[in-house]
Amino acid sequence: MSTNTASLNSQRTWLLSLDSWAVLAALLAALLIRAGVFTRVPW
């Protein structure tokens, strides 16, 4: 099972690593909340 090749391929497809995308998505969400686009996230 070539996990390594798979992860390389998937990284190439997504331009950035999964790690970096997760950070970017979380920071974007934080900025949107800070800017008041989302005022409340229910739980």
Add this chain to the structure above:
Amino acid sequence: MADAIALPQARPAQPALQFLRVIPGVLLLAAVGYAGKLLERNVGTYAKAHHWTFPNIEYVLWAILIGLVISNTVGVPQIFRSGVATYEFWLKAGIVLLGSRFLLGDVLKLGGVSLGLVAIEIAVAIAFMTFLGRAFGLRPKLTSLLAVGSAVCGVSAIIATQGAIEADDEDSSFAIAAILALGALSLFTFPLIGHALHLSDHAYGLWAGLAVDNTAEATAAGALYSDAAGKLAVLAKTTRNAMIGFVVLAYAIYWASRGQAKTVGNKAAFLWQKFPKFVLGFLLISILATYHFFTKDQTTALANLSRWAFLLTFAGVGLRTNFREMRKQGLRPFAVGAIGEVVIAVFTLALVAGAGKLFGF
């Protein structure tokens, strides 16, 4: 990444196509996670109304259990697999957002304590797993992968090390299967042991973060105990994750010196490439929260968003755990992993107890 065992590799595709491909699985994660949340709320109320004695089962456990049942009975259909594999993405995004619930001072203080404990844990875990691997006659590179997996951060560490030391895919699969199976067991055993020993949230969270290998399972094992323990488990586990580059680099240099792996050229670039970037995101959000970049309501919103991200992660932990697949990988690596994990769990528990006496938690 953690799905190397159960999930087949996708062929490279256009980003737009890849994005569409993950949607069904993400919806499944959301459905399973939300079902867990509904069950937590309704089963307890129903049992109370009918005067039944029923333990209060949290959404974390419900989500994992529903996922486990689906994965081990009907299985996860192909159309959902790419999306289910995104649970690692939700985990990391959730950890970054969780940074809003930590003030920088707490991160430095707790992170400092965690760092000391992590350093000891990594040294002992690697030494013990190496000894066990040799005693059981495992292949040397498989032993290295198991040692890294149990000392640092489970599947991610194994995959990072596999590339660096040029280990066989088969060795990597064995090590991943062992670590995943033991991670699944820890979800059920750790909270029980914690409650039996009456561990404080602080002590339990540190213990789960130090002893449970995979980040998703460590987060879930912490959250199963309490919200506060979950936070601490994530912090301790994140500290452990931050060490991945150094450990993988050490292994790469060791195997290169034996002529069985490529020499590492630029060590700083190697460390940066292996460094988990979500640790930096977590610190950044924590710094912003400390300096009041977010209002109180915004911090609550961020914390809730982090909970939703973790909800998808917990659903993914259940859905990707397939015991049949794991059984196929053989008994010896599992036995080495299991013995090692028990010893590491006992050792880290003693370590946390000692630190608790020293630092008063």
